Amino acid sequence: MQLLIEQILNGLAMGSIYAIITLGLALVYGVMRILHVAHASVYTFGAYAGVFIFQATGSLALAFLGSMLLCAILGVLIERLVYFPLLKFPPYVPLIASIAVMLTIEELCRLIAGPQILTFSAKLPFPDLDVAGVHLSSTLIAIYVITAAILLLLWYLINRTELGLAMRATSQDMAIAGAQGINSHYIVSLTFVIGSAIAAIGGILVGIYYNQVYPTMGAVPAYKTLALIVVGGMGSVAGAVIAALMLGLAETLLIGYLNVPFPRDALAFVAMIGVLVWRSEGLLGSR
Amino acid sequence: MLLEVENLTVSYGDILAVRNLSFVLDQGELVSIVGANGAGKTSILNAVMGIEPSKSGKILFNGEDITRLPVHERARRGIRVVPERSRVFPRLSVYENIITGVYRLGKKVAVQTRLEWLYGIFPRLEERSGQLASTLSGGEQQQLAIARALISDPRLLLVDEVSMGLMPKLVDQVFALLRQLNKEFGLTILLVEQNAMASLKISDRGYVMEVGTCAFEGAAADLIEHPKVKEAYLG
Structure with missing residues (x-):
């Protein structure tokens, strides 16, 4: 029983991390209809930026803020220099460009930081908790609290502010949003800022959780998050979050707890195939 | 001119x-x-x-x-447009569709007065202000597209x-x-x-x-x- 609860807690943490990384992808797909595969390399870059700033300054707050800022800049550069000029081409063109960007950033991280695994031994400023014999590490609590905070803030921004309304209008009809006085290119760039800054948080949390930062840490998340936005319903932020939490739980429980003999990283793709066969609009998608 | x-x-x-x-x-x-x-x-x-x-x-x-x-x-x-086939934002409510037109203009346009005036012309839109635009009939969507273009006093x-x-x-x-x-x-x-x-x-x-x-x-x-x-x- 205790093991089950601990596994559920781990699964939720895993799902939270998937959710944080998938958010940017779902947001970008929503406004631009581009599969932003390179988002996972922004996450890797964020982890590196975080670990270097932390080692240089010893401040975790600075590591988060600096990494979020750098990732936001990187995200906007990708949007302005790569995606925007390619918008007039069929979707596979920006997709291929995105894969190229991902490999480039990954290799740049390897060139600058070296191929070895860096450790990220920082302690997040949250307490360890023991509730009814179940141990909750400060890292787990940090992941829950930070994820919940991000989701709440993002929900508020999208659904309760003028800017969020402009984002939703832009994602539904970019030309008409423009004709209503909304600077839709600015909204698109801002979406990259938000998604990339959140990816930075994800990179740092994962780096601390596993105490590892390495150039290819974005490879598996790149594919999994793609599967997750399909399962959640293309462009549906809420659907992507639910799919991410479910995947985290399913991976941990089926494979970690029930010891089902199945490759863990394949589960997301089985779910994706299932969705494509039986419910192509995804969990919360439209059309 | x-x-x-x-x-x-x-x-x-x-x-x-x-x-x-x-x-x-x-x-x-x-x-x-x-x-x-x-x-x-x-x-x-x-x-x-x-x-x-x-x-x-x-x-x-x-x-x-x-x-x-x-x-x-x-x-x-x-300059504002009522597009062909209305092109309302399907997953925004009727009210939200209208106020996209005053994005960042909230201080320049008397939004509430304009809105009441528009609801006077299109009572159906007021009745359905909370509904998603995709649930409106074709005629209502056309009305919404007109209201959405007029809110900013073009x-x-x-x-x-x-x-x-x-x-x-x-x-x-x-x-x-x-x-x-x-x-x-x-x-x-x-x-x-x-x-x-x-x-x-x-x-x-x-x-x-x-x-x-x-x-x-x-x-x-x-x-x-x-x-x-x-x-x-x-x-």
């Missing part, structure tokens, strides 16, 4: 949609551009609004050259094929409303229509399009009587 379009050319790749078209619109006028499908009417509106780039030519709004301005800058200067309203896909009774209502907006509230309107008779009836002047260029122009009353117009467009 509120709007001056000089030698406008719009093309899609190699296909010319509009060729060397010039026309003007004075403050307070209601002007129609009529013509058959494929005559390039929608391209004219999209070029004026800035949704599509023009290949050559000049567009002046209120004396200012807006030819290179992006669409949202033109919208903020007071200086020029572009109306694209408003009669398309509407029942004849609704078409009459919409044209009566456009006429009222023009006559009572002095709104300048540029109408692009396949339904030449209905739109010329409410217009001051008209331009008759033939494959990308203007074949005739004149007072709307004269155009309705023009034998070639009658033969070609009015049946």
Whole structure:
């Protein structure tokens, strides 16, 4: 029983991390209809930026803020220099460009930081908790609290502010949003800022959780998050979050707890195939 | 002149949609551009609004050259469009659809007063203000597209094929409303229509399009009587 609860807690943490990384992808797909595969390399870059700033300054707050800022800049550069000029081409063109960007950033991280695994031994400023014999590490609590905070803030921004309304209008009809006085290119760039800054948080949390930062840490998340936005319903932020939490739980429980003999990283793709066969609009998608 | 379009050319790749078209619109006028499908009417509106780039030519709004301005800058200067097939934001509520028009204009426009005025004209929209736009009927979506364009108190309203896909009774209502907006509230309107008779009836002047260029122009009353117009467009 205790093991089950601990596994559920781990699964939720895993799902939270998937959710944080998938958010940017779902947001970008929503406004631009581009599969932003390179988002996972922004996450890797964020982890590196975080670990270097932390080692240089010893401040975790600075590591988060600096990494979020750098990732936001990187995200906007990708949007302005790569995606925007390619918008007039069929979707596979920006997709291929995105894969190229991902490999480039990954290799740049390897060139600058070296191929070895860096450790990220920082302690997040949250307490360890023991509730009814179940141990909750400060890292787990940090992941829950930070994820919940991000989701709440993002929900508020999208659904309760003028800017969020402009984002939703832009994602539904970019030309008409423009004709209503909304600077839709600015909204698109801002979406990259938000998604990339959140990816930075994800990179740092994962780096601390596993105490590892390495150039290819974005490879598996790149594919999994793609599967997750399909399962959640293309462009549906809420659907992507639910799919991410479910995947985290399913991976941990089926494979970690029930010891089902199945490759863990394949589960997301089985779910994706299932969705494509039986419910192509995804969990919360439209059309 | 509120709007001056000089030698406008719009093309899609190699296909010319509009060729060397010039026309003007004075403050307070209601002007129609009529013509058959494929005559390039929608391209004219999209070029004026800035949704599509023009290949050559000049567009002046209120004396200012807006030819290179992006669409949202033109919208903020007071040009708004009721697009073909209404194109409401399907997953925004009726209310949210309307207030997209005052994005960052909340301090310049008396939003609440405008909203009450619009709800007075379109009581159905007030009843359904919380509903998603995708749940409205075609006629209601058309009303919503008009309300959404009017909330910001625009200086020029572009109306694209408003009669398309509407029942004849609704078409009459919409044209009566456009006429009222023009006559009572002095709104300048540029109408692009396949339904030449209905739109010329409410217009001051008209331009008759033939494959990308203007074949005739004149007072709307004269155009309705023009034998070639009658033969070609009015049946």
